[in-house]
Amino acid sequence: MYNGRLSLSRACVRRAPQPAIATAAGPRCPDALPRRQPHHPHRHHPRRPLQTQRFSPLTPPDPASLPKPRPRKPGKPPLRQRKWPRRLAVLALLCAAALAADRTLNASALTRSLRTFHAGLVIGLDYKVNFRARPPFAASVAEVHARSARRVHDLLRANGGLYLKIGQAIAMQSAILPPEFQRMFAAMFDDAPQNAWADVERVVREDFAGRSVEDVFGVRLGPRPADDDEGGKGDESGAKRGVMERTARASASVAQVHWARLPDGREVAVKIQKREIASQVGWDLWAFKVVTRIYSWWFDIPMYTLVPYIAERLQLETDFENEADNSVAMKAYVESEPRLRGRVYIPKIYRELSSKRVMTAEWIEGVRLWDKDTITSPWRGGWGKGSPGAGGTPLGPPEAAEKKFARVPEDDVPGHRHHHHHHEEELLKPPRAAWRGPDGKGGLGLSLKAVMTTMVDLFSAQMFLWGLVHCDPHPGNVFVRRLPSGRPELVLIDHGLYVRMDPRFRRQYARMWKALLAFDNATIESVVAEWGVRGPAADMLASATLLRPYAGGDRSFEKTLRGDDDDEDEERAYRVQLRMRAGVKQMLGDEGRWPRELVFIARNQRIVQGNNAFLGSPVNRIKITGLWASRALAEDGGLSWGRRAREWARHAVFRAVLLASDVVWWYAWLRQRLGVGGGMEADIEERMKGVAKEFGVDLNHGLFEG
Numbered sequence: 224m225y226n227g228r229l230s231l232s233r234a235c236v237r238r239a240p241q242p243a244i245a246t247a248a249g250p251r252c253p254d255a256l257p258r259r260q261p262h263h264p265h266r267h268h269p270r271r272p273l274q275t276q277r278f279s280p281l282t283p284p285d286p287a288s289l290p291k292p293r294p295r296k297p298g299k300p301p302l303r304q305r306k307w308p309r310r311l312a313v314l315a316l317l318c319a320a321a322l323a324a325d326r327t328l329n330a331s332a333l334t335r336s337l338r339t340f341h342a343g344l345v346i347g348l349d350y351k352v353n354f355r356a357r358p359p360f361a362a363s364v365a366e367v368h369a370r371s372a373r374r375v376h377d378l379l380r381a382n383g384g385l386y387l388k389i390g391q392a393i394a395m396q397s398a399i400l401p402p403e404f405q406r407m408f409a410a411m412f413d414d415a416p417q418n419a420w421a422d423v424e425r426v427v428r429e430d431f432a433g434r435s436v437e438d439v440f441g442v443r444l445g446p447r448p449a450d451d452d453e454g455g456k457g458d459e460s461g462a463k464r465g466v467m468e469r470t471a472r473a474s475a476s477v478a479q480v481h482w483a484r485l486p487d488g489r490e491v492a493v494k495i496q497k498r499e500i501a502s503q504v505g506w507d508l509w510a511f512k513v514v515t516r517i518y519s520w521w522f523d524i525p526m527y528t529l530v531p532y533i534a535e536r537l538q539l540e541t542d543f544e545n546e547a548d549n550s551v552a553m554k555a556y557v558e559s560e561p562r563l564r565g566r567v568y569i570p571k572i573y574r575e576l577s578s579k580r581v582m583t584a585e586w587i588e589g590v591r592l593w594d595k596d597t598i599t600s601p602w603r604g605g606w607g608k609g610s611p612g613a614g615g616t617p618l619g620p621p622e623a624a625e626k627k628f629a630r631v632p633e634d635d636v637p638g639h640r641h642h643h644h645h646h647e648e649e650l651l652k653p654p655r656a657a658w659r660g661p662d663g664k665g666g667l668g669l670s671l672k673a674v675m676t677t678m679v680d681l682f683s684a685q686m687f688l689w690g691l692v693h694c695d696p697h698p699g700n701v702f703v704r705r706l707p708s709g710r711p712e713l714v715l716i717d718h719g720l721y722v723r724m725d726p727r728f729r730r731q732y733a734r735m736w737k738a739l740l741a742f743d744n745a746t747i748e749s750v751v752a753e754w755g756v757r758g759p760a761a762d763m764l765a766s767a768t769l770l771r772p773y774a775g776g777d778r779s780f781e782k783t784l785r786g787d788d789d790d791e792d793e794e795r796a797y798r799v800q801l802r803m804r805a806g807v808k809q810m811l812g813d814e815g816r817w818p819r820e821l822v823f824i825a826r827n828q829r830i831v832q833g834n835n836a837f838l839g840s841p842v843n844r845i846k847i848t849g850l851w852a853s854r855a856l857a858e859d860g861g862l863s864w865g866r867r868a869r870e871w872a873r874h875a876v877f878r879a880v881l882l883a884s885d886v887v888w889w890y891a892w893l894r895q896r897l898g899v900g901g902g903m904e905a906d907i908e909e910r911m912k913g914v915a916k917e918f919g920v921d922l923n924h925g926l927f928e929g
């Protein structure tokens with residue numbers, strides 16, 4: 224019987240007559256020989272229906288005998304009807320639209336934050352897994368440091384803006400980082416690319432109620448007429464106009480500087496914030512806080528306690544009204560201090576031409592601190608004359624020999640090589656280089672010792688007298704000029720990154736410095752205890768303050784680092800780094816008492832030390848700083864007459880104690896002259912390297928190399 228499929232029953236299907244086979248059970252069909260099936264006792268064998276009717280090939284089967292139809296399984300719908308591909312496509316389109324909007328309307332701030340989170344997660348996982356004596360996925364801990372340094376460097380370069388400021392801060396403190404970080408961040412002081420002129424115009428219009436650059440500054444843009452020595456010609460109304468360069472004279476991570484001559488003849492530096500910074504700074508600092516918060520929890524180091532203060536300082540650096548306030552305050556302090564008046568100059572600020580993102584200041588003609596050859600080369604500017612602008616004298620019209628344009632090659636203009644212009648623009652500022660002589664090889668003819676003494680005096684007064692500290696005194700922010708008397712004049716610019724020390728902390732810091740040089744351990748312990756630092760961490764903080772190993776304590780921190788194990792080099796270096804991390808944790812443990820200003824003051828001291836080393840250690844920086852600290856304690860206005868007399872007596876004794884420091888400096892100076900040493904700063908650094916090497920840590924203090 225047909226049941227919907229062809230099957231043979233045990234009965235023979237009748238076909239053409241064939242000879243039957245006789246068996247004991249009766250005749251059987253030769254094609255229906257029985258096939259023995261294997262017996263499975265646990266398997267259910269359904270009973271097959273028997274064919275009881277005669278087969279008829281042309282007779283359709285009875286419908287009632289057919290089995291019930293099984294429901295058909297639904298197949299996959301066409302691609303356009305599937306849900307998940309459509310959802311993924313919509314999500315991809317939304318992400319692309321969000322990224323495009325972020326790039327166009329938000330200066331890629333969200334993209335930069337996501338890039339930061341990705342890099343932070345990868346670096347954190349790498350250290351969490353591989354920071355051990357024998358890393359499972361690296362040849363050594365040094366390899367982990369190297370690839371992490373490369374990731375951080377690539378992140379900072381890719382994001383730019385405020386991230387470059389963070390990179391410069393890392394570069395300033397690279398001496399205490401693994402050598403892999405030191406090498407990677409050696410070039411963090413390069414100029415950043417400048418923005419297009421259209422962005423400059425938009426910033427000015429947004430900050431000055433829609434007024435154009437020409438209207439705000441009273442200038443016109445473009446080449447200056449050959450007969451116009453005092454500025455620009457008049458406009459259609461007859462008013463005299465100045466000139467302004469479209470190409471920036473300097474370009475940094477946050478802003479760029481353009482030269483201009485105002486209608487009244489004043490030459491000014493117009494500092495204009497890059498337009499994208501306003502949109503990026505909030506996101507950048509938020510990402511910085513999130514990553515640091517995660518790292519603080521992940522690695523059990525209380526470093527997040529410093530982050531809000533650091534973020535506040537960095538954000539204030541993008542507020543040019545705050546920078547103008549700092550500059551005006553510092554100018555007043557310098558002019559009121561007889562020991563610095565006439566030696567240090569702070570440029571004037573023109574408030575009427577400034578805003579939160581635009582600051583206009585007096586243009587400074589001078590030599591950057593990093594140009595040692597020009598500072599020391601013989602003076603050829605004439606007897607009794609100073610370099611242009613020295614002493615605050617106005618910059619007059621250029622001399623006859625300098626009235627021609629100063630055409631500068633594209634590669635010499637900061638950031639110019641990053642923008643491909645189809646035309647060459649003439650730079651309008653006169654060079655004013657007659658003081659270099661006919662061959663252009665002359666210099667300021669100054670002593671590096673006099674230059675560096677003025678610098679150390681200035682920043683010591685900031686820390687111990689005024690409590691207002693410039694925290695970014697790298698060589699690009701310090702100009703040197705020659706006064707008519709033949710003495711040097713230092714010009715300090717870029718006053719965005721400052722810290723203010725309250726009077727109590729300022730006195731504590733002065734006592735700390737004085738005690739460090741006099742090996743007064745009781746005073747050191749008393750001061751650092753007020754900051755919440757005790758035990759071996761006190762020695763660590765003392766060495767960090769001096770930027771050299773502190774030899775007057777009980778060397779408890781050094782003993783803690785050394786330990787008492789005799790492990791192999793890799794295991795020993797790993798344990799030392801663990802102990803150093805524990806020391807940092809101990810030093811920062813008391814969040815409410817540790818002075819956060821120390822972060823930026825240490826940055827200032829580190830840069831000043833680097834400047835002194837770069838110039839060949841011409842002065843005893845530690846002695847000069849200590850004298851200012853001791854003198855400030857005696858000159859404190861809040862002292863009674865009796866206590867003031869005692870402080871002056873202690874100051875006299877302290878000066879005698881510092882004679883030993885002079886002996887050390889003169890010994891280092893003599894070795895330097897004989898060619899067997901690099902000066903006092905170099906000797907200090909070599910000593911620190913030697914001590915650190917014993918712990919398996921490499922230090923590198925070549926701050927401004929490259």
